[in-house]
Amino acid sequence: MLATPQEEAPLGNARTRQQFKKRVQTHFSKAATSYDAAALLQQRVAEHTHLLIPPSQVFSRILDVGSGTGYQTRQLRRRYPNANITGIDLAIGMAQYASAQTPCHHPIHWAVGDMECLPFQSDTFDLVYSSLAIQWGELSHVLQEIKRVLKPGGLFVFSSLLCGTMVELKTAWQQVDDESRMNRFKTLAEKQQVFEQLHMPLNHVHRRWETLFYPSVRAMLGELKALGVNVAQSPARGLMTRHKLNALGNAYEVHRQPQGLPLSYEVVYGQVNTR
């Protein structure tokens, strides 16, 4: 079954949340070997996320939350060769892949775990970095954990997604059937509110749009599958039939531009200093 990506895992009941996390683990683990080749957007976003780390600041303990294949964690390793660096991901397949890609002369600690319940002591890290991952958890839980593991004066830099993300795909699906394949993404104001409630004031925040283009809906969905992001919070009840795929393709055509079918991402970048 093909589902479309989800964001901002809603609180739901404990069982629903556990089931969702299982699916996240399975999808991302399966995608570990295909992810990097498909991750054009993710690499572009990560480059901007890295710019939020002040060049003159030195860090001794760094955590990458939702580290995936470890591509960005290894960038951090190159930038901070003397730091103790840990990458954590819920998907064991991702952590195994990341570990296999890491040269032993540049060690990184790889952990399998949930960003809503980080397996680290309080006041451990002076930099927590996370690119396009925190939206997979319940934001308030994730931020509480990040705040807990950061040392006083520590820095959190992140990128995440906002409500305009994949709006074309969402609109096209609405023409096909009434299944709610895609969750609602938080707005910037909603995200900022969660930070404020947790006394984590954003000392820098900005938003940037990114658009990718595809020759067809089939190519677009194939790439989302290769990335592992085709995880549904509430999976569609019916199977994806050829008929539905054709209907989706037809509905998407109104968005076509000379470069192809657009898929937009509304990305937020932020930086928080703990006191």
Ligand SMILES: C[S@@+](CC[C@H](N)C(=O)[O-])C[C@H]1O[C@@H](n2cnc3c(N)ncnc32)[C@H](O)[C@@H]1O
């Ligand atoms: C879109 S990928 C981003 C990976 C990497 N940061 C990058 O920029 O390429 C999101 C990652 O978050 C991980 N993830 C999802 N939910 C998680 C959770 N609750 N705890 C830890 N990692 C999680 C997924 O397994 C996946 O590897």
